Amino acid sequence: MIDQNATLNTPDRVTGATASALATGWTVAATLLAPALRLNLYRRAAIGKEVPIRLAERRGIDATPRPAGRLLWIHAASVGEVVSILPVLQALRHRVIVLLTTGTVTSQALLDQRLPQQSLSADVLHRFAPLDVPSWVARFLSHWRPDAACFVESELWPNQLAACRASGIPLMLVNARMSDRSFRLWQYAPRLARRLLQAFTRIQARGDQDAERLKALGARHIESPGDLKFAASPLPVDQAELDRLGETLAGRPVWLAASTHSGEEALIAEVHRQLALVHGNLLTIIAPRHPDRGPALAASLGASRRAAGQGPPPGAGIWVVDTMGELGLWYRLAPITFVGRSLLAPGGGQNPLEPARLGCAIAVGPHTGNFTDHVALLREAAGLVEVADAPALAQFVSAMLQDPAQRRDLAQHAAASIRRHQDLPAITADAMLSLLPARPSNAASDHPSPPLGPG
Template identity: 35%
Template sequence: RFLHAWRPSLGLVMETEVWPTLIDECKRADVPLVLTNARMSARSFKRAAKFGAGTREVFGGFTRVLAQSPSDAERLTALGARNVAVLGNLKFDMASPPALIARGREWRRAIGERPVWVAASTREGEEELVLQTFAALKVPDALLILVPRHPQRFDEVAALVERKNYTLERRSRWAPPATAAAAAHAGVRVLPQDVSVLLGDSMGEMGAYYAAADLAFIGGSLLPLGGQNLIEACAVGVPVLIGPHVFNFTQATADATAAGAALQVKDPADLARALHELFNDKPRRVAMGAAAAAFASRHRGATARTVDVVEALVSDV
């Protein structure tokens, strides 16, 4: 009914949102579809290939496929995609707003000179492993910023932290002053020294959490969940640590590691070891941060390339 009422000239589908009925109905309505920022992990490829001709019909229904990487393009072509081009990853063009980065720097001033690491976008079951890592980390006065991926789990994670006998502060209850001078004038304390875990229970502030940290661990990767996007942390210039399970971000992880922007760890014990080494080696940490920023900058441009393709298709409709 939507296609009949609105008669769109073109449809854009993102990454892996491949719905057979949508593709079939657009084909009937003569609406060209483009799969943009397309990715296909080795794991997903094996599953999709089991459906044989059915899979080839689905992916063959796209007019164009704009892949993130050569390996994505190769797998998508093998599944029946036509007119496949490699344009890069759109996520490299997503930059945290300067005001958000400035907010994170303000938080860091309010935190003080303590070693700070952020565990970002953690998933169910991972917070236990992150706290296990924290317990094994022998770095005095270290602060963990723990940011669960799903907001409905904020209270659950807060309860877990307190059960583990860590002193907790929640971002939603902590309003740091802009400067130490402002703190003194207003009588507002900086983050108390006895707080060991700051829970990131806010939305839309991930760039600020990264900007407040010395090191970033990217969640979804200590358990077989596929990992999360490490690009935003790299763009802020923060050294990245990531676990072994990154099948949703295989190429980005491999490229970041090869660029010296990230380290991949095997388990919580290995994560604790890597954190300890980097906290005690500032020159290496600074070099990794610079490599991370350069890596993110070097891979930008996919948005403009995608727009060029879309404009050409729209003009042909």
């Protein structure tokens, strides 16, 4: 079954076809596949990857009235993009109504938590993005009538972009990224890449390398103010729970393996066994990137599990914290952090800036290609240690436990390295607002919403 929830940024090798033919082919294919995509939405809902009562939004159907005035549509595909855009939403507060679309259940759960916390509920309306079926996109645009649209990082859906251009909606690509792999693959379809990228009125690249790659593929009007992930707010925390667990763990050696992926936890368990021989009463906290793996992990490691209502083991042991939205709690409780998805190939890493903002001494494995700039920033500031394997990780954690002064120095260097990027959200918000018309849209009368049809 076709799963159209994946970002279109890695096309298959194509030669000898024009951009027009490729775009037309995609439009025809998406239209023909609409019945299968609709069935796939029900399948995804059955396994928890869609919200059943909101499936209609994925087909552009919505009974919620469009608010009056200027409306800025921002699309942030998943959790990483949402986290990077949250400070921008703060900078836009009281200046424009934001329609924020996402494509994953986890991003919706994050927004349910963060928007009220940051007093953004009145300014930001969340909806799930329509899949890239022409009629579904048309229905979405006809209903919401955005005055401008901004796509975060690498969302290049041909039908969405074409429909926005046909409707005269200015487009911006925000925090644009172009990985090594994506760049190589797009070079096999240069005309399609140029066609998609030139749809954007403005492009803000996350770094100079991304800007050069986008320019090489035909993008215009490119700026490179910096990576929004450098300017993200600290992860939130339940202060009462932090106080409670802080008292429980006071004086105990604690370290955290965060955002781990399959295969890494066995290595973390071996590191724990080695360290526990030297550091009595050691608590190793494992926060898997996908919490649904918690029950199997706890069983295989003989660990206690937070989602099952179990607290940390009283003696040396492992605690699997398989809950959503609590990573900020674990970073604050554990001053020593390993950031996962980096020990084993293919890896790619996870965001090391989140623990850097919260005073952690950070280690990562050798496979961090998805966060090259982030790792380089912290490395150059002497705010991060790269470990080659599990024995090297054990040495790092042991050194940090034995030398609090060294641990504090590493954490302070990391935190200082990202402070200089704090003006990026305001710069990005101003760029977004520059796309909007000077006069608010007449949303109440000029553009009646289409009927909620069955398509």
